[in-house]
Amino acid sequence: MNRAATTKPVSAPLAPAEVESILQEATDVLQTEGTALIKLAGRLNRDFCRAVQLLAECRGTVILTGIGKAGLIAQKISATLSSTGTRAHFLHPVEAVHGDLGFMRQGDTLIAFSNSGETEELLRLIPFVTSLDIPIIAVTAHDQSSLSRSADVVIALGTQTEVGPHGLAPSTSTTSMLGLGDALALVTARRRGFKPEQFAAWHPGGSLGLQFKTVRDLMRVGSRVRVASEEQTVREVLATAHIDGRRTGAIVLVDQQQRLSGIFTDSDLARLLETRHDSLLDAPIKSVMTRNPTTVMPDLLISDAVALLSERKLSELPVIDQQHQPIGMLDITDVISLLPAGSQPIQNSSRARAA
Structure with missing residues (x-):
């Protein structure tokens, strides 16, 4: 078959004004999200320290939960915790009320991600979690939400201005959650005395694992x-x-x-x-x-x-x-x-x- 005959036609080159417009939009997104992270760093207080202490002292599993984009962030932070010495597991709020709650035990710690703090599926979990005396860390916009009032520690992200068309899609808020989650995981790893040798043992594959061989x-x-x-x-x-x-x-x-x-x-x-x-x-x-x-x-x-x-x-x-x-x-x-x-x-x- 003639490849040229099946190749999609090449679009006409963008006009200089359109190139400038696209790059400016992209720059605005990155600058807005970057500014949000800098502001968040300035908001950190003793609540963050209390959260790190809970994670470092957790003798069970750190359970992370959230739904939608916040749930995807929770999954990523779960993976980061696991790879840096803290046993962690993601719990989907919907699956939780259909049987997955069964793996939660006393000694665990829950981190719940929700920008609004009013996510219905998430709030259904709270009574069960509190009945097991499992401490809850809420990562949310404000400390007055339903999730915040049920949590032992609240890390407030503050008001987030979402970027993009109409400011509707989670963007700045999820970037802030991601940065905050990484900070929790990595500071906790240091508190637990996590060593490069452990990282090597849990990353045996690929070039990353190869670097930590002797x-x-x-x-x-x-x-x-x-x-x-x-x-x-x-x-x-x-x-x-x-x-x-x-x-x-x-x-x-x-x-x-x-x-x-x-x-x-x-x-x-x-x-x-x-x-x-x-x-x-x-x-x-x-x-x-x-x-x-x-x-x-x-x-x-x-x-x-x-x-x-x-x-x-x-x-x-x-x-x-x-x-x-x-x-x-x-x-x-x-x-x-x-x-x-x-x-x-x-x-x-x-x-x-x-x-």
Whole structure:
């Protein structure tokens, strides 16, 4: 089939005045919502602190609820709490009165999102929640609503001016809820002593989880690392230091005590040949190796190791133990996806020294 025949016709370019109008509208939306967040930050008081205390001391589950757009915000904050060390669950107000109330227990804490504080479906939950002596945190516009009067802690967002056509669609109010919810979750995480290692354990997938692995998790070991004695000649090392699988561009050299003494890379070999020092191929490799190369310990976070590779423009990092003996090799090809955008490490470079 001819693709050109099925492609939608390209619209005519927008006139300059229309481009300016669209961008101005978008700017107004962002500025209005940004201003609302700044005002909200200035409104925070002891009620926010009391809410954090309730969440930090919760020994059960933090239940988040809301309906419509507020419900979507509640779901997002539930996910943020869960990923930062606070057990949380979203409860849909309608599903709640059809059986889902059953998972609520004493020891839980409820966060209810409602801009008006008069959402009928939400208010139906309150008698059951209070009967279990579950503390309620209300995130709402004002402290005089029906929801507010039933809550133990009220975090008032203040009057919100919704943006967009006719100011009807929840926009500024939900942005404020989202910002407030993130603040609650992240401050609570700090109060609970949440650590990066926990974050790594709960985010094993994707590049985010990869950043929180350690060098030990990704380093090459055993027969995948080329190791040779510093007393061998360059020619002997090149002839015997074979490895299984994908080849790394560096050879780790050790002394008589099997401690790392240097590193010899493909770039080092290329320099010997380019400068016509072929005779050095039959000299001990310790005379041409890079001494004191940059090394890392196996428990270093991968994110820190990648930063070192990028900063020093390296392609390999020997991994050593407490006795300075090589136990692995971190190769840039195994972590290339984590390098900062625009980073250009020098392939097989070994000239950077440890600080």
